[in-house]
Amino acid sequence: DAKTTQPPSMDCAEGRAANLPCNHSTISGNEYVYWYRQIHSQGPQYIIHGLKNNETNEMASLIITEDRKSSTLILPHATLRDTAVYYCIVIKDGSEKLVFGKGTKLTVNP
Amino acid sequence: DSGVTQTPKHLITATGQRVTLRCSPRSGDLSVYWYQQSLDQGLQFLIQYYNGEERAKGNILERFSAQQFPDLHSELNLSSLELGDSALYFCASSVGPFGNQYFGPGTRLLVL
Numbered sequence: 001d002a003k004t005t006q007p008p009s010m011d012c013a014e015g016r017a018a019n020l021p022c023n024h025s026t027i028s029g030n031e032y033v034y035w036y037r038q039i040h041s042q043g044p045q046y047i048i049h050g051l052k053n054n055e056t057n058e059m060a061s062l063i064i065t066e067d068r069k070s071s072t073l074i075l076p077h078a079t080l081r082d083t084a085v086y087y088c089i090v091i092k093d094g095s096e097k098l099v100f101g102k103g104t105k106l107t108v109n110p
Numbered sequence: 111d112s113g114v115t116q117t118p119k120h121l122i123t124a125t126g127q128r129v130t131l132r133c134s135p136r137s138g139d140l141s142v143y144w145y146q147q148s149l150d151q152g153l154q155f156l157i158q159y160y161n162g163e164e165r166a167k168g169n170i171l172e173r174f175s176a177q178q179f180p181d182l183h184s185e186l187n188l189s190s191l192e193l194g195d196s197a198l199y200f201c202a203s204s205v206g207p208f209g210n211q212y213f214g215p216g217t218r219l220l221v222l
Contacts, residue, residue, distance in 0.1 A: 038153075041198060041216070041218075042215060042216070043112065043114070043200050043202070043213030043214050043215050043216055044153070044200070044202075044213045045112070045213065046210045046211065046212065049210070087153075094207075094208055095208060096141070096143070096158050096165060096166045096207060096208040097155045097158070097166055097168060098143075098145075098153075098155060098211060099155070100152055100153035100154075101152070102152065
């Protein structure tokens with residue numbers, strides 16, 4: 001599975017959009033980009049995933065660059081409850097193993 | 111609430127002992143995954159079962175074993191415990207053999 005690079009930490013003001021970047025320059029054509037988050041020692045929570053196209057759900061939007069070498073997770077209106085470690089994971093289609101890196105610790109400030 | 115349940119929530123035991131962690135997947139999910147999260151190693155995949163059969167193995171020690179029962183709940187057995195086994199152990203489930211995984215609240219194990 002391709003390796004990912006994320007900034008170790010980011011801050012965001014409550015109510016503003018949080019844009020979390022992820023670099024995955026060695027991604028292969030059959031690898032998906034997944035995002036999970038972990039709120040203070042709780043179980044990780046699935047957020048969104050995508051292959052090529054941008055994706056949106058009730059939690060977030062995922063923007064994948066055309067060359068697929070990087071992506072951005074967007075939380076449109078961050079709240080204090082969005083403070084968490086966010087993990088960007090690249091995983092082959094059909095692969096079962098999630099490989100978690102260190103992620104980005106997002107702190108949403110009032 | 112993900113729908114995945116894990117028991118117990120906390121476990122304190124001594125070195126050399128054996129413990130069993132239990133996981134019930136979401137209704138309808140056939141896959142169960144086990145992960146270990148320690149301070150120095152981060153979140154690591156241990157093992158996966160799909161519909162009762164072992165499907166994938168990660169960095170699971172020989173002292174650890176798991177199984178999935180006909181009712182699809184799973185147990186992770188940890189034996190000859192060492193101080194370094196102290197960690198959070200998470201169970202996750204998914205509908206099929208891969209795809210979105212939904213995590214339980216974890217079991218916090220402390221080995222003294």
